[in-house]
Amino acid sequence: MSRTDPILELRDLEVHFDTFDGRARVINDVDITVDEGETVAIVGESGCGKSVTAETIMGMLPQPPGEIVDGELYYKGEELLGDQTAHERVKSESMGMIFQDPMTSLSPVFTVGEMMRDVLTYQGKTNVGWLEIVRNVLGRRDADEAEMRDRSVELLDQLQIPDPEGVLDRYPIELSGGMRQRVLIAMAMLGEPEFLIADEPTTALDVTVQDQILDLLTEQIERENLSMLYITHNLGVARRIADRIYVMYAGEIAEVGTRDEILDEPLHPYSRGLVDSVPKLTEFDRDGIEGLLPDYTDPPSGCRFHPRCPAAMSGTCDVERPPRYELSSGQEVACHLYEDGLSRAEAAEIAAEEIEFDSGAAFEDRPTSEPAQDRSSVKGESAGTTASIDAQTPRSAEDTDE
């Protein structure tokens, strides 16, 4: 994979949320780079801040309660966080987003065709006049109606939706979850974006459908040579789709590397825990805004992972925040165990020596002897329910089709 110019670059992002418990420092110094034509995955538990990151990039962060305290977002070199108009423009011209829940992400009261027609008519426009709204609502049909229909049918067809003509005239309620997700992907593709953000788009679907959707998505990405930021808690999905992976923990980047680096030989204790054993991670509440979680109001000092880290060195890890060390291979890891310029082999050796999870139970709730753990973790984790992140296959969804 050759590194070209980044299409998207997020620098030093810091996002806070005002909560009842005080100010939650949810995103702390996050940098993300997506190169042209590259698919990057952000992997982490729910509540780690990955959705907030996506919302920031899409300019959809609810403010308040959220607040972007610091950071820059460059899209092809143009800074967006400081310029809302530019952000709106770039977003509607070049970005597309695929959402998590296909059941609720389509308007229930309009047909698929009507929505696609509006996307085609208005993309790139940030404002419309009253007259236009009235004409639209009254069912005005443009001269290029047939053209738009053809374009929609073509896209639905590419996404292997049977009877695309018929689907255009149907309401979302008449379609299955998988079909709706395809429609959502088609809608995101309608604007001919260069850059896609996908926020766990397969989580709400059952396993076989997940596979099909991933295949279709990959196909689209390759055909149109898109860049994509794919957000997931599922390592199996990341393995299938990503070129590079960012592992996020508690609002920080723990480790960055190519897919194989991260999945075959992770260095950060947290990623190691994710990948290595069958770590027990707490099942999460998927639709909560992370910022409302009280845990971020008082994050652990030093390395945010230290209360749960088996390799934590007292006096260092709980005091000093680890910088992101860059190995000679380009892999980056935010952990005091390493230092700049190590080779991968050296680093792997350190990892093997230092990081040891007792029988894969690294992520189990610790007894009260380590109270700080609760504070460092995310909502629900202290509740004690456990579920695993499956390292190989997409998680089978409990919340499947209707």
Add this chain to the structure above:
Amino acid sequence: MGFKSYVIRRTLAGIPVFIGLSILIFTLARVLPGDPARLALGPRATDEAVQSLRDEMGLDDPVVVQYFDYMAGLLQGDMGISLITNRNVAADLVYFFPATFELITVGMLIAIAIGVPLGIIAGRNKDEAEDNASRLFAFFGVSMPAFWAAILLQLVFAFHLGLLPATGRIGVEAPPRLTGMMLVDSLIAMDFRAFRSAVAHIALPAFTLALAPMADIARMTRSSFIEELNKDYVHALHSSGIPGKLIAYKYVLKSSFAATLTIIALDYGFLIGSAFLIEIVFAWPGMARYGVDAILANDINAIVGVTLVVGIVFIVANLVVDILYGYFDPRVRYGGDGE
């Protein structure tokens, strides 16, 4: 299963409701105390005269028989003779009802025309000045007694400002009666002077009538609008490039309108109740005085007739709203009977 079959299904479902309603009203009227024949003829009538009137009205038949007689008559437009006007109740209703119908319909249109935008403005600007102002207004609308509002409006607009007439339906020669609704009749007759006068006369009573439902509608529109604005599809549509204003006034409005419709149907039925009061305050020659007189005189056929009309207005309002419901929200159409 399309929209058409949904409409047919809903309409047919209205028939048993009507039958049930008619049975209820009819039976209740028959068990009212007092002898309608005696009341009609006065205390000095002979027993034979009363008895012969009772026979004529079939009052000694079993209630079931009376009911079927009545329904058979109803199908031919015969609702029995009113004891006070001595005319067929059907003819009386045809005479009085259009005025009331015109009043409540104009009232409801005003309520919708003001209430819905008010709710949207409030919803889009949640917790800001616009929102607070519209909530304050809604609060007044709900809590102000209609007769008091009526007198207030009469004082200001008719008495002090002299802008609008305080009472009556029309101030010039009335257009030839076709529908019984002045606004419609004057338009049909192309008599714009009469139309203007009719508009001026209906303005105050209709607006008074509109206040309470207007406030209801604004509140309901606001809350369902806010609820819809936070749904996933709003973000999704926005991210696929549809401008926020179009999303709000097309997508969100249509989804949230179902809740508003429910309120409209309910309020429309209640308007007939409030109209009785308003008609008296504004001397509006509608069904109100006729109904009140009928009750006082125990004019049994007129009571049944008036009550039946009120019931039918309720049923039809709900039917229309049900149908609109299905139009606005396909989930209702596909969800079986939509309840």
